[in-house]
Amino acid sequence: MLNCLSGKIVVIGFGNMGKALVRGLQCRNQNIEIYVCDRFELNPNEDYPRDIDFNKLTYLSYNDLKNVKSNLRLSEKDSVIFCVKPQNFLEAVERWKPILLGGESHPLVISILAGVPTELIHKYFSNDCPVIRCMPNIASTVDCSASALCASKRTSNNYLDRAKHIFDSVGKTWVVNEDQLDAVTGLSGSGPAYIYMIIEALSDGGVKMGLSRQLSLELATQTVLGAAKLVQETRLHPAVLRDQVTTPGGTTISAIHELEKHGLRPMLISAVVTATEKSASLAQLVERKIIKSNSDTFKE
Numbered sequence: 001m002l003n004c005l006s007g008k009i010v011v012i013g014f015g016n017m018g019k020a021l022v023r024g025l026q027c028r029n030q031n032i033e034i035y036v037c038d039r040f041e042l043n044p045n046e047d048y049p050r051d052i053d054f055n056k057l058t059y060l061s062y063n064d065l066k067n068v069k070s071n072l073r074l075s076e077k078d079s080v081i082f083c084v085k086p087q088n089f090l091e092a093v094e095r096w097k098p099i100l101l102g103g104e105s106h107p108l109v110i111s112i113l114a115g116v117p118t119e120l121i122h123k124y125f126s127n128d129c130p131v132i133r134c135m136p137n138i139a140s141t142v143d144c145s146a147s148a149l150c151a152s153k154r155t156s157n158n159y160l161d162r163a164k165h166i167f168d169s170v171g172k173t174w175v176v177n178e179d180q181l182d183a184v185t186g187l188s189g190s191g192p193a194y195i196y197m198i199i200e201a202l203s204d205g206g207v208k209m210g211l212s213r214q215l216s217l218e219l220a221t222q223t224v225l226g227a228a229k230l231v232q233e234t235r236l237h238p239a240v241l242r243d244q245v246t247t248p249g250g251t252t253i254s255a256i257h258e259l260e261k262h263g264l265r266p267m268l269i270s271a272v273v274t275a276t277e278k279s280a281s282l283a284q285l286v287e288r289k290i291i292k293s294n295s296d297t298f299k300e
């Protein structure tokens, strides 16, 4: 899967996810040209991921696009990845589409936006434009993303392969049906945040019992990493692995009793359900913006 990509890749939105993707793409692919579009100028004082090579990317500034049109003509070999927040999608399309997607041939459009369905994305681009929706996660920053993706009904499988190469650059990738993507968002898209809370709380427990903050945090982090690795490598059900830790009459079962009493499992299940429902509702937010924008245009 390495070095299979070619052509131009344009990343619109150079925030948490845009930076993570650019970093992974640069590390794993030599034959691509990367363009980055954001609202702000690059700030040398900002803490960008260490291995982004700024000499090898072109930055397109939101406010100064005078010279861009002639240098940047995208073709079907190229890809545009939208990495803006859902509420900024419309504005981003309006700003960048005339520059990037105005030509005869159609680049692949990829969206990582939570909740925005491919059919809605198609409303903005020509019907011939291939569209892929993907839900990666923040662990893309360290090449450990769990990314799930799907193609729109009108998009052929060779574009799906290209998108898979892109997200394989930052972790593991699964192809799913589009109707699963909101649940993916609730589980693995938002999931790192739940695990950070667990790491933080475990380390608070260590501090409460007298360990230093640093040692507690390191132990909690390594424990989560090790437990996850064991599930991944043994492929055993987590309940089987949990049983291996739980000595009869020992410490672990006393703790598990507490976790069950306080509802750890229903709490996590509800977290995934709520985030899934929220993801599904974001499409309406974008659609409302489209309707508003259309009526504003009508008034002008």
Ligand SMILES: NC(=O)C1=CN([C@@H]2O[C@H](COP(=O)(O)OP(=O)(O)OC[C@H]3O[C@@H](n4cnc5c(N)ncnc54)[C@H](OP(=O)(O)O)[C@@H]3O)[C@@H](O)[C@H]2O)C=CC1
Binding pocket: 012, 013, 014, 015, 016, 017, 018, 037, 038, 039, 040, 062, 083, 084, 085, 086, 088, 091, 092, 093, 095, 112, 113, 114, 135, 136, 137, 138, 189, 190
């Ligand atoms: N964060 C995560 O863990 C994950 C996020 N996602 C999805 O990724 C998307 C981005 O999330 P994240 O990276 O966290 O968000 P960020 O806010 O960190 O990054 C978005 C960037 O896009 C910029 N932007 C806004 N409008 C435009 C525009 N019109 N043209 C160009 N750039 C623009 C923003 O600038 P400004 O700050 O000025 O708005 C910001 O720099 C979201 O849609 C989210 O659903 C998916 C998986 C995981």
Ligand SMILES: O=C(O)[C@@H]1CCC=N1
Binding pocket: 114, 185, 189, 190
């Ligand atoms: O919180 C959010 O909406 C985004 C999508 C998945 C992770 N972060």
